[in-house]
Amino acid sequence: xxxxxxxxxxxxxxxxxxxxxxxxxxxxxxxxxxxxxxxxxxxxxxxxxxxxxxxxxxxxxxxxxxxxxxxxxxxxxxxxxxxxxxxxxxxxxxxxxxxxxxxxxxxxxxxxxxxxxxxxxxxxxxxxxxxxxxxxxxxxxxxxxxxxxxxxxxxxxxxx
Amino acid sequence: xxxxxxxxxxxxxxxxxxxxxxxxxxxxxxxxxxxxxxxxxxxxxxxxxxxxxxxxxxxxxxxxxxxxxxxxxxxxxxxxxxxxxxxxxxxxxxxxxxxxxxxxxxxxxxxxxxxxxxxxxxxxxxxxxxxxxxxxxxxxxxxxxxxxxxxxxxxxxxxxxxxxxxxxxxxxxxxxxxxxxxxxxxxxxxxxxxxxxxxxxxxxxxxxxxxxxxxxxxxxxxxxxxxxxxxxxxxxxxxxxxxxxxxxxxxxxxxxxxxxxxxxxxxxxxxxxxxxxxxxxxxxxxxxxxxxxxxxxxxxxxxxxxxxxxxxxxxxxxxxxxxxxxxxxxxxxxxxxxxxxxxxxxxxxxxxxxxxxxxxxxxxxxxxxxxxxxxxxxxxxxxxxxxxxxxxxxxxxxxxxxxxxxxxxxxxxxxxxxxxxxxxxxxxxxxxxxxxxxxxxxxxxxxxxxxxxxxxxxxxxxxxxxxxxxxxxxxxxxxxxxxxxxxxxxxxxxxxxxxxxxxxxxxxxxxxxxxxxxxxxxxxxxxxxxxxxxxxxxxxxxxxxxxxxxxxxxxxxxxxxxxxxxxxxxxxxxxxxxxxxxxxxxxxxxxxxxxxxxxxxxxxxxxxxxxxxxxxxxxxxxxxxxxxxxxxxxxxxxxxxxxxxxxxxxxxxxxxxxxxxxx
Numbered sequence: 001x002x003x004x005x006x007x008x009x010x011x012x013x014x015x016x017x018x019x020x021x022x023x024x025x026x027x028x029x030x031x032x033x034x035x036x037x038x039x040x041x042x043x044x045x046x047x048x049x050x051x052x053x054x055x056x057x058x059x060x061x062x063x064x065x066x067x068x069x070x071x072x073x074x075x076x077x078x079x080x081x082x083x084x085x086x087x088x089x090x091x092x093x094x095x096x097x098x099x100x101x102x103x104x105x106x107x108x109x110x111x112x113x114x115x116x117x118x119x120x121x122x123x124x125x126x127x128x129x130x131x132x133x134x135x136x137x138x139x140x141x142x143x144x145x146x147x148x149x150x151x152x153x154x155x156x157x158x159x160x
Numbered sequence: 161x162x163x164x165x166x167x168x169x170x171x172x173x174x175x176x177x178x179x180x181x182x183x184x185x186x187x188x189x190x191x192x193x194x195x196x197x198x199x200x201x202x203x204x205x206x207x208x209x210x211x212x213x214x215x216x217x218x219x220x221x222x223x224x225x226x227x228x229x230x231x232x233x234x235x236x237x238x239x240x241x242x243x244x245x246x247x248x249x250x251x252x253x254x255x256x257x258x259x260x261x262x263x264x265x266x267x268x269x270x271x272x273x274x275x276x277x278x279x280x281x282x283x284x285x286x287x288x289x290x291x292x293x294x295x296x297x298x299x300x301x302x303x304x305x306x307x308x309x310x311x312x313x314x315x316x317x318x319x320x321x322x323x324x325x326x327x328x329x330x331x332x333x334x335x336x337x338x339x340x341x342x343x344x345x346x347x348x349x350x351x352x353x354x355x356x357x358x359x360x361x362x363x364x365x366x367x368x369x370x371x372x373x374x375x376x377x378x379x380x381x382x383x384x385x386x387x388x389x390x391x392x393x394x395x396x397x398x399x400x401x402x403x404x405x406x407x408x409x410x411x412x413x414x415x416x417x418x419x420x421x422x423x424x425x426x427x428x429x430x431x432x433x434x435x436x437x438x439x440x441x442x443x444x445x446x447x448x449x450x451x452x453x454x455x456x457x458x459x460x461x462x463x464x465x466x467x468x469x470x471x472x473x474x475x476x477x478x479x480x481x482x483x484x485x486x487x488x489x490x491x492x493x494x495x496x497x498x499x500x501x502x503x504x505x506x507x508x509x510x511x512x513x514x515x516x517x518x519x520x521x522x523x524x525x526x527x528x529x530x531x532x533x534x535x536x537x538x539x540x541x542x543x544x545x546x547x548x549x550x551x552x553x554x555x556x557x558x559x560x561x562x563x564x565x566x567x568x569x570x571x572x573x574x575x576x577x578x579x580x581x582x583x584x585x586x587x588x589x590x591x592x593x594x595x596x597x598x599x600x601x602x603x604x605x606x607x608x609x610x611x612x613x614x615x616x617x618x619x620x621x622x623x624x625x626x627x628x629x630x631x632x633x634x635x636x637x638x639x640x641x642x643x644x645x646x647x648x649x650x651x652x653x654x655x656x657x658x659x660x661x662x663x664x665x666x667x668x669x670x671x672x673x674x675x676x677x678x679x680x681x682x683x684x685x686x687x688x689x690x691x692x693x694x695x696x697x698x699x700x701x702x703x704x705x706x707x708x709x710x711x712x713x714x715x716x717x718x719x720x721x722x723x724x725x726x727x728x729x730x731x732x733x734x735x736x737x738x739x740x741x742x743x744x745x746x747x748x749x750x751x752x753x754x755x756x757x758x759x760x761x762x763x764x765x766x767x768x769x770x771x772x773x774x775x776x777x778x779x780x781x782x783x784x785x786x787x788x789x790x791x792x793x794x795x796x797x798x799x800x801x802x803x804x805x806x807x808x809x810x811x812x813x814x815x816x817x818x819x820x821x822x823x
Contacts, residue, residue: 009504010504010509010512013504013513013516014516017513017516017517017520018516018520020556021520021521021523021524021553021557024524024552024553024556024557025524025527025528025553027552028548028549028552028553029527029528029531029545029549031548032545032546032548032549032552033543033544033545033549034543034544034545034546035541035542035543036541036542036543036544054544066762069681070681070762070766070768071679071680071681071768089679090679091679091759091760091768091770092759092760094394094739094740094741094742095739095740
């Protein structure tokens with residue numbers, strides 16, 4: 001092989017690797033993207049069935065109930081327009097409180113209860129998780145454009 | 161008064177940076193040595209000015225000067241002195257000052273260790289660093305001044321985020337920034353070479369130790385951040401694929417590729433164009449990381465204030481740096497010429513494959529990090545990309561790269577023979593495969609991923625052993641000791657760093673495969689069992705700390721009826737901001753960590769509790785430190801020490817290559 005051919009072979013190899021990487025990425029993207037919905041959307045049935053998604057809003061005052069096992073909790077997430085009951089088994093983050101913003105990730109059960117696998121709350125007292133803030137703003141504007149905040153849903157690290 | 165001195169020092173530093181960024185580069189272009197000579201004193205002057213500013217801010221923190229807005233926002237009179245000083249980089253403004261300060265430290269270091277460089281190269285390097293510095297100083301002076309006054313002064317500060325009140329957080333940001341900013345030296349070398357058109361093997365040799373040092377700092381910095389997340393966040397996780405973590409990981413991947421690509425440029429004169437591109441990429445990603453973490457684009461532990469002006473400034477700065485350097489690259493790179501040719505199966509070929517894989521991995525992290533931002537900015541919905549995405553992309557990309565890592569060091573430059581390599585490595589491969597399959601079965605939990613992880617780790621170690629043995633037969637010396645001593649340190653460095661990866665993989669694999677986690681409700685006196693360990697909860701007492709009150713639980717841990725240890729996890733309430741924090745208790749060990757964190761108080765003194773048994777988890781960070789140690793060994797090599805003292809004869813790359821062909 002001439003050097004030029006070799007170089008083409010290398011470039012070809014690089015393209016193949018990049019192609020494989022792209023396929024992997026797109027595949028993984030397809031199955032791992034988690035979408036965000038507001039309580040209103042959940043109640044209106046706009047959410048996917050059997051697929052994990054996130055909801056956000058305020059934890060309704062006085063809605064937090066702990067079951068006898070000490071670990072399972074029930075509470076209601078609201079965007080002031082609609083309410084979604086949530087159950088979660090596990091330890092809640094430090095800053096989870098009634099009347100404060102929270103985001104939960106999980107699936108919707110048949111009876112309309114949101115079964116959370118993860119609950120996120122923010123580490124700063126005065127801070128509202130962006131999704132929760134967006135949900136409240138959206139409900140307030142009822143149908144108007146939602147806020148254009150440049151914020152991504154936080155990962156688990158932020159759940160304190 | 162003191163804060164004003166600091167502010168004034170920053171303004172002077174900006175003036176000096178402008179001079180340093182313009183005159184030496186112009187001088188190098190027209191061959192005026194008087195103008196080039198400005199670079200060194202300017203860089204040193206800038207260092208002392210920024211040092212003064214940094215000292216002034218430190219003084220304001222130490223003296224609890226709450227008339228300075230930044231001090232009032234990030235510290236508190238109850239905060240102990242060491243955390244008050246660490247609060248300098250506890251938020252946006254101060255961490256930018258730290259960034260700039262570290263940039264000037266690197267500049268100062270370049271002025272010290274560049275006596276052997278040609279005058280024009282040195283002045284171009286310092287000039288480029290001066291230009292970078294202009295950007296950061298302007299940023300601080302226009303939109304994020306750490307010395308801004310608060311009038312009237314606050315009676316009390318808002319306090320440092322309790323999450324950051326931790327020894328790990330004192331050291332993590334400076335380490336990380338040493339790494340980030342260190343790549344600015346590699347970047348400046350690359351830009352200087354593009355400007356001067358003298359991209360040769362000597363250039364790579366000069367650039368190599370700087371890049372390796374930056375890489376070591378970055379490795380340690382990331383490891384410390386990960387360790388901090390593990391013990392401070394109370395989740396027991398060590399990596400969350402959080403955008404903030406990704407921001408530090410992307411420059412690391414590009415930097416790792418750069419370290420390997422520089423090796424080829426140094427030894428063979430090849431990959432030149434690619435190496436320059438990687439240097440630009442590594443530094444651009446460092447800037448991007450700073451942007452992501454510090455602009456408030458990502459709402460995370462690290463971003464405290466959202467200020468669109470700042471975001472716009474950094475974005476514009478990024479566009480200038482990345483766009484400018486890529487334009488220069490497009491203009492000048494074609495003149496650089498190609499290196500020597502090589503066969504597909506050769507050390508160059510394998511290093512190229514390693515580079516492509518690392519960059520592909522970096523690209524996938526970049527996509528997963530930025531894609532949600534784009535969607536949100538374009539109002540197409542809010543999404544999140546979680547750990548499953550990164551896990552499923554990362555493993556298949558890294559596995560072949562790590563497999564090649566075993567073969568690469570054994571392959572000859574230019575052209576190697578595949579059957580020959582297979583023959584030399586057959587024992588190493590056989591041993592790895594057998595151990596990787598048998599070991600998990602013996603431990604009683606076989607999964608494909610577990611075997612893959614162990615296979616890769618053992619493969620690295622066994623192939624490194626083969627490499628070392630072959631090397632020993634080639635070097636001079638009678639006794640084994642003499643031979644070991646005559647293997648160059650850079651070679652040891654490579655082997656040690658590679659083994660660090662193996663240790664890291666063992667840690668990750670074992671934690672994933674064998675960890676046990678339990679969320680339980682525990683009454684006083686109740687026990688819970690995880691692994692071989694029995695945890696007994698002996699109740700919680702109230703304790704008072706310097707700036708917090710806490711409930712401290714007592715857990716007696718026993719194994720086979722014998723007491724192993726007692727753990728005291730805490731639930732703290734920091735009084736300044738009335739913020740609650742979980743302080744996990746960990747019993748570390750070489751083979752396992754025991755980890756307890758308190759959830760919430762329930763009735764009758766009971767608590768919800770999270771218990772973990774994490775086998776080999778400390779190997780994760782141990783591996784990172786071993787990698788960094790490898791880097792340190794590599795730069796302590798004789799060839800660099802000699803290079804510091806005497807100037808390299810300026811031999812063009814083509815002449816070098818020709819000489820090698822003759823030889």
